Amino acid sequence: MSKEMLEAFATLEKTKGIKQDVIVEAIEAALVAAYKKNYNQATNVVVEFDERKGDFKLMTEKEVVDEVHDDRLEISLKDALTINKAYEVGDKIRFEVAPKNFGRIAAQTAKQVIMQHLREAERNHIIDEYSQYEDELITGTVERRDNRFVYVKIGNVEAVMPRNDQMPNENYNPQDQIRVLVTHVGSDTKGAQITVSRTAPDMVKRLFEQEVPEIYDGTVEIVSIAREAGDRTKIAVKSNDSNIDPVGTCVGQRGARVQNVVNELGGENIDVVKYEEDPSDFIANALNPAEVIAVQFGNEEDEKSALVIVPDYQLSLAIGKKGQNVRLAARLTGYKIDIRPESEVEFVDENTAEANQENAEAETEEIVDSVADGIDEDISAEAVDQDDVEIEDSVDSDEEADQE
Template identity: 50%
Template sequence: MSNELIQALHEIEKERGIPKVALIEAIKAALNTAYKKNFSTTQSVSVEFNDLSGEVRVFSQKKVVDKVQDDRLEIAMAEAKELYPDCKVEDMVYVEATPANFGRIAAQTAKQVVIQKLREAERSLIYEEFLEREGEIVTGTIQRIESRTVYITLGRTEGIMLPPDQISGERYEIGQRIKAYIYEVKNTSKGPNIFVSRTNSYFLRRLFELEVPEIYDGVVEIKSIAREAGSRSKISVHSLDERVDSVGACVGPRGLRVQNIVSELDGEKIDIIKYDKDP
């Protein structure tokens, strides 16, 4: 390992926001594990990583004795005195024991740690991004269909549309562009799971907000929605401005606004009624 690794850690901290200290601590822990795995040792060892030069050194803990019986666990008093002048018999000291080929193993280990940390950071960013977008409509491309579950590409990740979230009678094909409503974002060890729906009543609400400026601006309110996804829906609307017809605003000129929503929902019938607080 070299200064190139240290420079890479600086760049990762700067560009990805992963603290260099956290990366170094993860590398140190992984190096200890890698040493024990590759050299099958039960010795107490400490793998030191120099965060200025990138140099890796292995130190083995040994007991100071007058006569060595096991050189893996013990060190002679005379030899120990050269390293630790004040040591005494029975003291535990650390002696460098860096294997000749450990540099290659260390470099591979550090690379794996950095890659893993980058993946974790990427997953965290995706989770935070879509957690903020929970309750929104997204547009993506169907990537695959497995066991009736539809997976939709959403940039760096994918949305999951379970069978209950699919409109009955709709056909889904790989490569098809599709809109859906994000209703739940879960963080898992394998990354975020983003659940989307086309049957959720809030999907219909958001479609009207996108299609009808008066709803988006808050002039017209959707008071309630009753939906049988794929069949029929009924919404009640109320205008906060007496000059604005709430039903007319939702229907749009020549019925264009509501027809756009009906087309998006594959022909689902939509009844729009004026809200009555005393039905």
């Protein structure tokens, strides 16, 4: 090792940001480990780096003693004084050692350490640079594909798109330009890893943010998204400004805004529905384009379930092809939805139920009043009869007295 080593360290620090002292420290530790492995002794071995010459020296350290018991670890005071008359018992003296073939071992070790640090530096650089793009859209170039991944070049980095993040209706060919959502930036044993997707629900969210300024600035808010990538997506939106229609804003004039999103997603159908605080209204909107007659909810134990009643002729439309419409509506609203045709369900709406209850209460009150009036009349009649008896008794007594 020589000046070339110093030049290499300087280049690494300048181009890769790896500090010289970090590499030197790592090489020193690796050389000690290599010496232990190859020569079965290293309890008193240290490595020194000559910054002027760019050399690493393997040194063995011995303690000055009066009487030597282990010449690998100790040196007599007599021998130490021949080296330097200032040595005393207890001092440590270092001696350079040069085992056979250790120069080759040292060179290989240094190369391995440097390569390891290069990989770590590259990994950290990628993570630092691309972490800011996590959960954001980015444009890349398809490089290649295999049975598991599509490999996408993003800048100077290769990202991977797993099979479940690939659109089922799309083909990815080398040199294709595609927009993807960065879903994960991290590392594994092979280094930094960036994962991208075209099927994530947040991909739709980011596309709408780019197409609809009112979403980007917070005037219109995306509440929830339910997506079956490549086929259909439902997106619930609400407005934080009473003067702005959230659905119309997202759709755009003549559907221009939503159509741009549809085109980016390869023709995927998108339903934009209005979010409502009232769950029954929200569920009815989520089942668009089907017409909903009424929504009834379960008991307290199953409060996140809903029975939706639709006209008989709308049943297939409400359920959707292979259950897709109701499935997406359930995911969009967070409710378990059971759809029934009107002809199979007996139901009353809240207004009718309230009116019926009021009528029933009125009828009950009339019956109670009637019974009470009857009892009052009976008691009054009995009181009159008793008075008549007392009057008759009084008359009879007077007549008997006159006869006497």
